[in-house]
Amino acid sequence: MTKRVVITGLGVVAPNGVGIEAFTRALKDGTSGISYHQELKDLKFSCQIGGIPPVSDELKSKYFTDLQLRGFNSSGILYGCISGIDAWKDAGFILNRDSKLDYDTGLIFGTGTSGVEKFREAIYKLDDGNVRRLGSTVVLQTMASGVSAYLSGILGLGNQVTTNSSACSTGTEALLLGYDRIQNGKAKRMLVGSCSDHGPYVWGGFDAMRVMTYKHNMEPEKGSRPMSATASGFVPGSGAGALVLESLESALERGAKIYAEVLGGEVNSGGQRNGGTLTAPNAEAVKRCISKAVENAKISNVEVDVINGHLTATTKDALEIQNWSDALNRSGEDFPYINSTKSLVGHCLAAAGAIECVASIIQLKEQFIAPSINCEDLHPDIEKWLHRDKILQTAQQYDFNIIAKASFGFGDVNACILFKRFIA
């Protein structure tokens, strides 16, 4: 008998809102977190806009000691720890640096790369023959599992503590890995999520690939245009999302607030076959991932009320819509409501899955559909598969039970998960 798994805590550091309250407001108001960055222009980026969460020094000092902040230069770890600590507190736990080691709780916090700015600092010193002067934290800030190391120490977690990495599906995958562990009785709780650094050293490679938009430098908030006929590439973002997953019995025993139930999901890969490449998805595998997720969740296609898509604002958006339509066997007016959180925060890369899972849970818990902005000029190919009323330009209250979230990543990897409203 496998355990039921629910969500009892949320935390988020997003370009359009730090903290669940601010992020919820931004989702309801359709507030964009995308802004112009002179630094990108100075470095001759084609795309000079991006999403960076507003984190003040004052806020930092609420989460980190002065010693931890000494020589600290890893924005991903910063965002990850803030979101993780917030989620932990939101789940009803107190932060106590002398707390008893908690063997029942683990941590799976993903990232693509860690501390690139710190790494850059170190490389300059090292190439200058000064390896001896790197200081003690270069390894901790630049190892992939740095965020998990910092966070698990702050919270005192004693179950599995690790970091996963699967490009832009990282956060959604982390959630499913944590879900599996609780479902199989290996942990009572798993803090899961993902984070991504901001800035030119993470974003530059994408700019070079010409997959980021260069057409909206003068109107940043209009730049992220998933599903639009005038979409011309994604807008880079950054931040972190975190969720406390817990067995239903543990949550009920604690009298915890329950946001939603994780019904199940699926991760797979297209193996870079049948049209899949390092950068493009194998559509057959995407559809299989969605279908298997629905099957694992023990629901039927018609029960999916809302979809929070991957939808980055590249030419692949129409293909994604077609894949959802084929996998769920639903189209036109029968297609579920669908939105892209990326229209508001940009593509937060490794953090995208976690931030968007948090956005999905908020919509489910508060019973509304967030707007998917900047697609008033819906791409004509997309209208082949769904009726335009299924995409909202302003938030709408909606009484619904199930939301599907999918994330896809470079390397032809896929993750899809289903959340259900929890009614005690």
Add this chain to the structure above:
Amino acid sequence: MTKDDLIAKLKIIVAPYVQDEAAFKTLSEDTDFVSDLKINSANLVDIILDIEDEFDIRLENEDMEQMLDVKSAMAIVTAKLNG
């Protein structure tokens, strides 16, 4: 530089790394960085770098190995300054 001046300077340098404030208040020549001040041993390399910057000296690996308490730090810094 007098002994008191040197201790005062070292005190400012180690302050950010100290985990035991009570021991820090009564810091003397006999204070041990790790066992008394509860400084994380990984941070000893950061203290070394801060000492190098403050006194404009260079500390070698052998110096580092010995710099485990206030007394040895004072001795090494003094020797470098006079060297």
